[in-house]
Amino acid sequence: MIEAKTTTEVLLQALPYIKRFRGKVVVVKYGGSAMTDEALARQFAEDVVLMHQVGIKPVIVHGGGPQITELHGRLGKSTEFKDGHRVTDAESLDITRMVLVGKVNREIVSLINRHGPHAVGIAGEDAGLLLATERHPELGFVGDVKAVNPHLIHKLLAEDLIPVISTIGSDAQGQAYNINADAVAGAVAATLGAEKVVYLTDVEGLRHDVADETTLINRTTADQLDALVEQGVIGTGMIPKVAACIHAVRNGVASAHMVNGTTPHVLLVELFTDAGIGTMITTEETP
Secondary structure (H helix, E strand, C coil): CCCHHHHHHHHHHHHHHHHHHCCCEEEEEECCHHHHCHHHHHHHHHHHHHHHHCCCEEEEEECCHHHHHHHHHHCCCCCCEECCEECECHHHHHHHHHHHHHHHHHHHHHHHHCCCCCEEEEECCHHHCEEEEECCHHHECEEEEEEECCHHHHHHHHCCCEEEEECEEECCCCCEEEECHHHHHHHHHHHHCCCEEEEEECCCCCECCCCCHHHECCEEEHHHHHHHHHCCCCCHHHHHHHHHHHHHHCCCCCEEEEEECCCCCHHHHHHHCCCCCCEEEECCCCC
16 A cells, blocks of 8 residues: 555645646547557546546547557458558558547547546547648558648537547548548647647657667757657657657647556656656757
């Protein structure tokens, strides 16, 4: 059992952060092992609800790559990737939409709503939320974010609800596209002028040496990340997240964070403790 003194110290440490972030938007990109592990998924929902209860305005953007791959396999359809993107023909788009909108989104909403009627699931196609453009003809129906229409998100936040966004967007003609969830989270955070955007990953954060956990980059800037990408320090798998973080902080988001989603209650640790964990990205160096 945690001693009363320890509990008090934790609460006192959290208090200034609760005051600081009250009323602020925090966008969370949810994916990886944190999504597929049942215990971690429950803890994620608890963290989001606690954030909401103390006055923070969480907005959840989720992926679903492993679930999409699994359903492709069950349906006997092969999966092809080019430059880290899933080649998406019309049939694959239908499968992706079923998984993201019809399954994963509903599961996240259900987990959060076990604690009360807080969450609402929406897709990027809803009310023109995510305006998409084709990324490359060879990739099929894979899109980039051209613009974010935040009207629907603002209405949900004004009603004290938690938006949970799946990343199927559409172009001006109504054609649907699957969009990388990392990019969507960064674009949504920038459009909302969020205080933070937090990426749950399967590693502690960015490292100077991927194989050496002692080289974790605790704090860095967008300019420094640009240099690390050019030097080849950042692995290809992390580049979409890095690009999204850079876009977010250069477009009004106070800070972007990459944290290990397999750490219990990682959102609360990152938001409400002095030390924090993972990698924090800003536009300027912080003391």
